[in-house]
Amino acid sequence: MIQFILNNKIIKTSSNSGMTLLDFIREKEQLKGTKIGCREGDCGACTVLVGTLNKNKISYQSITSCIYPLGNANGKHIVTIEGINLTQDLNSVQQSLSDNHATQCGFCTPGFVVSLTGYVLRN
Ligand code: FES
Secondary structure (H helix, E strand, O other): OEEEEEOOEEEEEOOOOOOEHHHHHHHHOOOOOOOOOOOOOOOOOOEEEEEEEEOOEEEEEEEEHHHOEHHHHOOOEEEOHHHHOOOOOOOHHHHHHHHOOOOOOOOOHHHHHHHHHHHHHHO
16 A cells, blocks of 8 residues: 555555556646656656655645656655645746747646756755
8 A cells, every 4th residue: 555645635545566656646636737848757758746754744746647656655745736826816836937939839837947946945
């Protein structure tokens, strides 16, 4: 049994631990904001945050979920773009991208937002 928190939801699953976290997020949980691009860890469209508890402090790292086995999520906090979105407004990272016209077609933008959010959390 693999257990973790996905955004604000407790997940307990017996899914194949070798499936990618990306496929679990999109197909089992129907969270389609995490995009599929290259599927080999290069483009970043599938970026999510992985929170790890260490000495009563949680630290977040951005990872490419297309090459991250579901089993590695055990005991972690996984945050997707849906977990970062606010209900009414853009968050500060999204607002900054918008203010600076920093998106192109938008397909990769969720990955950019998640990655930049991870950077802000670490710094
Ligand atoms: S889909 Fe391109 S890095 Fe994951």
